[in-house]
Amino acid sequence: MALLPILRYPDPKLHRVAAPVAAVDAGIRKLVADMAETMYEAPGIGLAATQVGALVRVIVIDVTEDKTGLRALINPEILERIGEQVCEEGCLSVPGIYEKVARAERVRVAALNTEGERFEFEAEGLLAVCVQHEIDHLDGKVFVDYLSPLKQGRIKAKLAKRARVTA
Ligand code: NI
Numbered sequence: 001m002a003l004l005p006i007l008r009y010p011d012p013k014l015h016r017v018a019a020p021v022a023a024v025d026a027g028i029r030k031l032v033a034d035m036a037e038t039m040y041e042a043p044g045i046g047l048a049a050t051q052v053g054a055l056v057r058v059i060v061i062d063v064t065e066d067k068t069g070l071r072a073l074i075n076p077e078i079l080e081r082i083g084e085q086v087c088e089e090g091c092l093s094v095p096g097i098y099e100k101v102a103r104a105e106r107v108r109v110a111a112l113n114t115e116g117e118r119f120e121f122e123a124e125g126l127l128a129v130c131v132q133h134e135i136d137h138l139d140g141k142v143f144v145d146y147l148s149p150l151k152q153g154r155i156k157a158k159l160a161k162r163a164r165v166t167a
Pocket residue numbers: 090091092093133134137
């Protein structure tokens with residue numbers, strides 16, 4: 001396994017749309033393993049392939065405290081959205097920034113597992129937020145895109161300043 005570099009907002013590569021996985025093969029399984037390791041090391045609760053520069057529809061998620069709930073979703077799709085919740089979100093590509101975003105409260109999701117088998121599940125609360133946030137990444141969307149242009153400008157300025165300080 002290997003740690004992968006995570007793209008940082010406002011890298012334009014974060015706004016590219018990922019292509020569906022045609023075949024779940026050893027290459028995809030290695031990507032899933034590397035993404036999981038990268039997510040745990042960060043540490044984070046979700047990571048999309050877009051964030052590590054791979055333009056394929058693959059996400060990993062683990063919202064459990066003890067890191068025992070790893071889910072790999074390949075070609076994930078939201079079948080149904082129910083209700084609404086507003087949650088403070090963060091993102092490994094936007095370090096140190098947390099903002100409220102409105103999402104569906106519950107979602108029904110279909111995806112392929114690492115064996116290439118289709119499965120469905122229902123998510124609510126934090127897991128539902130995470131699934132929606134990560135699928136957004138596959139569509140080239142970062143959570144700050146939901147904020148006002150003013151807030152987006154402030155976040156860009158803050159991240160640019162921090163990059164200068166740590167460079
Ligand atoms: Ni994110």
